[in-house]
Amino acid sequence: MENNNKEPQSIIFIVGDLVNLRLLKESDLYTLLSLVNNPKIREISLKRKPITEATEKKWLEKNIIGRDDEIHLGIIVPDKDDIIGIICLYDINQIHGTAYLGIIINPSFQGKGYGPKSVNMIINYAFTHLNLRKINWSTYASNKHSIICAQKCGFIEEAKIKDQYQVGNNLIDEVILSIFRKDFLINNNLKEIVL
Numbered sequence: 546m547e548n549n550n551k552e553p554q555s556i557i558f559i560v561g562d563l564v565n566l567r568l569l570k571e572s573d574l575y576t577l578l579s580l581v582n583n584p585k586i587r588e589i590s591l592k593r594k595p596i597t598e599a600t601e602k603k604w605l606e607k608n609i610i611g612r613d614d615e616i617h618l619g620i621i622v623p624d625k626d627d628i629i630g631i632i633c634l635y636d637i638n639q640i641h642g643t644a645y646l647g648i649i650i651n652p653s654f655q656g657k658g659y660g661p662k663s664v665n666m667i668i669n670y671a672f673t674h675l676n677l678r679k680i681n682w683s684t685y686a687s688n689k690h691s692i693i694c695a696q697k698c699g700f701i702e703e704a705k706i707k708d709q710y711q712v713g714n715n716l717i718d719e720v721i722l723s724i725f726r727k728d729f730l731i732n733n734n735l736k737e738i739v740l
């Protein structure tokens with residue numbers, strides 16, 4: 546069907562019940578810019594300096610074209626086009642079958658279950674379509690919401706990297722959680738392909 550609006554159509558990539566994951570597009574620039582510079586998000590982010598429009602534009606252009614080692618998708622609620630957050634697989638390594646998962650939900654939409662739904666959708670995709678074997682999740686030990694969200698989706702704490710981050714006067718451990726495809730398939734009553 547022809548799209549006569551100036552605004553490019555949204556391309557839904559993964560359909561869920563509570564949220565859909567869609568491709569990013571140029572018009573997401575200002576939503577993303579305000580998300581990554583949001584003071585509440587900066588508190589749990591590794592980035593400290595302002596992320597400028599020009600930097601974010603370059604980042605967005607790169608990710609719209611697509612990259613081998615990263616996949617970024619916008620999180621939307623059905624029948625709405627504005628993204629309420631962003632989810633990604635990064636450091637995708639096809640040789641070892643691993644990747645890291647990152648997610649940011651706009652603070653006004655947190656605590657409503659959108660995070661775990663989006664995480665389950667992308668790990669299902671990673672294990673059943675990208676043939677990854679293991680997904681890692683790295684977070685500040687102080688970021689309880691992040692740890693709860695990961696655990697709700699079956700991630701298990703694997704390691705603590707001592708005093709890895711400095712926030713104000715505090716040194717904070719990095720926590721790494723992970724989920725293996727075999728456990729995800731068992732938890733979801735799915736069968737492993739035997740070649």
Ligand SMILES: CC(C)(COP(=O)(O)OP(=O)(O)OC[C@H]1O[C@@H](n2cnc3c(N)ncnc32)[C@H](O)[C@@H]1OP(=O)(O)O)[C@@H](O)C(=O)NCCC(=O)NCCS
Pocket residue numbers: 586589646647648649650651652654655656657658659660661683684688689690691692693694697
């Ligand atoms: C971590 C995050 C993705 C979780 O997504 P979410 O949609 O908020 O997930 P949930 O709704 O299941 O909330 C997870 C838990 O944190 C609590 N929570 C999350 N945000 C909250 C908020 N703003 N206020 C109060 N409680 C909150 C929820 O109550 C829930 O705990 P519960 O199940 O025991 O009630 C989201 O909070 C977020 O984007 N945080 C900032 C970025 C971040 O930390 N990313 C993860 C690092 S990779």
